[in-house]
Amino acid sequence: xxxxxxxxxxFTLRARRAGLELDLEEIEMLYQEIAASCALMNDMAxxxxxxxxxxxxxxHLFRPHGAPVDERR
Amino acid sequence: MSGAELxxxxxxxxxLIASRRLSPVELTTACLARIEALDPHINSFLLTRAEAALxxxxxxxxxxxxxxxxxxxxxxPIAHKDIVETAGIRTTAHSKLLRDFVPPRDATIVRHLAEAxxxxxxxxxxxxxxxxGPSFDLPWPPARNPWNTDHFTGGSSSGTGAAVxxxxxxxxxGSDTGGSxxxxxxxxxxxxxxxxxxxxxxxxxxxxxxxxxxxxxxAWTVEDCAILLQAMAGHxxxxxxxxxxxxxDYRAALRPDLRAVRIGVVRHFYExxxxxxxxxxxxxxxxxxxxxxxxxELREIHLSPLQDYGACGWxxxxxxxxxxxxxxxxxxxxxxxxxxxxRVVLGAFLGAGDHVQALRLRRELAEEMSxxxxxxxxxxxxxxxxxxxxxxxxxxxxSFQRPLMMPFNVTGQPSMAVRCGLSLRGLPLAxxxxxxxxxxxxxxxxxxxxxxxxxxxxxRPPLLAP
Numbered sequence: 368x369x370x371x372x373x374x375x376x377x378f379t380l381r382a383r384r385a386g387l388e389l390d391l392e393e394i395e396m397l398y399q400e401i402a403a404s405c406a407l408m409n410d411m412a413x414x415x416x417x418x419x420x421x422x423x424x425x426x427h428l429f430r431p432h433g434a435p436v437d438e439r440r
Numbered sequence: 441m442s443g444a445e446l447x448x449x450x451x452x453x454x455x456l457i458a459s460r461r462l463s464p465v466e467l468t469t470a471c472l473a474r475i476e477a478l479d480p481h482i483n484s485f486l487l488t489r490a491e492a493a494l495x496x497x498x499x500x501x502x503x504x505x506x507x508x509x510x511x512x513x514x515x516x517p518i519a520h521k522d523i524v525e526t527a528g529i530r531t532t533a534h535s536k537l538l539r540d541f542v543p544p545r546d547a548t549i550v551r552h553l554a555e556a557x558x559x560x561x562x563x564x565x566x567x568x569x570x571x572x573g574p575s576f577d578l579p580w581p582p583a584r585n586p587w588n589t590d591h592f593t594g595g596s597s598s599g600t601g602a603a604v605x606x607x608x609x610x611x612x613x614g615s616d617t618g619g620s621x622x623x624x625x626x627x628x629x630x631x632x633x634x635x636x637x638x639x640x641x642x643x644x645x646x647x648x649x650x651x652x653x654x655x656x657x658x659a660w661t662v663e664d665c666a667i668l669l670q671a672m673a674g675h676x677x678x679x680x681x682x683x684x685x686x687x688x689d690y691r692a693a694l695r696p697d698l699r700a701v702r703i704g705v706v707r708h709f710y711e712x713x714x715x716x717x718x719x720x721x722x723x724x725x726x727x728x729x730x731x732x733x734x735x736x737e738l739r740e741i742h743l744s745p746l747q748d749y750g751a752c753g754w755x756x757x758x759x760x761x762x763x764x765x766x767x768x769x770x771x772x773x774x775x776x777x778x779x780x781x782x783r784v785v786l787g788a789f790l791g792a793g794d795h796v797q798a799l800r801l802r803r804e805l806a807e808e809m810s811x812x813x814x815x816x817x818x819x820x821x822x823x824x825x826x827x828x829x830x831x832x833x834x835x836x837x838x839s840f841q842r843p844l845m846m847p848f849n850v851t852g853q854p855s856m857a858v859r860c861g862l863s864l865r866g867l868p869l870a871x872x873x874x875x876x877x878x879x880x881x882x883x884x885x886x887x888x889x890x891x892x893x894x895x896x897x898x899x900r901p902p903l904l905a906p
Binding site: 373378381382385386387388389393397400401404405408410411412414415416418419420 | 751769774783786800
């Protein structure tokens, strides 16, 4: 199954939520241009999630400079 | 020397200048003459500063005559990618949005290279804000490949790559977020080094993606890149990502052989995960044979599929580039070029969770890479699908589909493009050498030995040869 393309309605909602100051015609034009790319990004996001090993918890340790090394894995 | 002659390498010019057999004024004049005559076909420069450059060259000549020789970059013509801020000199990011922006300060690398005595000839073309090209809807045209001007330079350090290949400058600066030093180096047949993340200051360099941006040199030879990196590298408190790691003598690492060097070949990246053209693959195989002949021990290395590194890197890049541009892009979407805005705006459609997951995977992949490199010194792998495509070829999702360079932005380790052949159509082919974090010396050593054992670096673009 190939990348799933979001609908124009969903795209419009997200574009508005992102604060893009575009009218409906411009949003639809943008949708035509990048919907496939959005689907590709979604595909990549799914690939990343599928690839993550369960043992990678806890997630994304932040270590400030000079702090002792956290031995938790 | 005249503008009809191709300039020497930085190392050659430095020997001539230090022994006063070549004047910085003569060299700068010759480069400026080549730019004037030939750059209308290449479009590598957005701005040249001939008068100021000649004055600096004259000052360099006088200093050297007094015995105040600063080193191998003294009197050497260079240029900076036009995302690198230069005090009092327009810095546009090749964008309508910054067409009149004149920074009040120099980027740290500009200051370092000026203190080393180099002569800045101007600012070079780039993809808009270093993200995606070639674009034909910007205030200035895209740079063209000096080997065949119907072909793409690669980007985003397109102008620097083209200017070095064309003999307009002897070296220059670039930036690399997903391949933007290495791709133009590969397509233009020059050497381009993406150092370790944090090795070279990014202070004063317009960002694309905070945790993926690297700054580094492009030049004709590996030794020239070593000379440039020597001046560019070092801790900078003004860059929060700058690493406080000592800078070794990069030229001292260069040797003619590869005895005791262990090379890991990541063959699956370019033979199965993303199959490159047969002629590119054959060129890499031939290069590996040369490296073996120089004394290197080769072994095959297996990593996660290339697409895992690509997905991880692109999600981070898109999320971070949206963070950089969202405030302006919300209000002035149409003022960006189509290619740039259509890529960066994808970040507006990513979920925060997607970004976090990519950061988690990044840590896993970096650990995997470190473990895989435990018993080798460098990796060699593919870098491009093949020769540079035509400049008018519709790229589509091309940037997502050139994943061979992204692994080393994800892991932050150094990686360098080195020419290893010519295609049947006479366009450069290249390979990629990656090293352990902060072991640029190891990467340069392998690249230099290979380069000097072959003749690729002796061939210049035929269209522009005298």
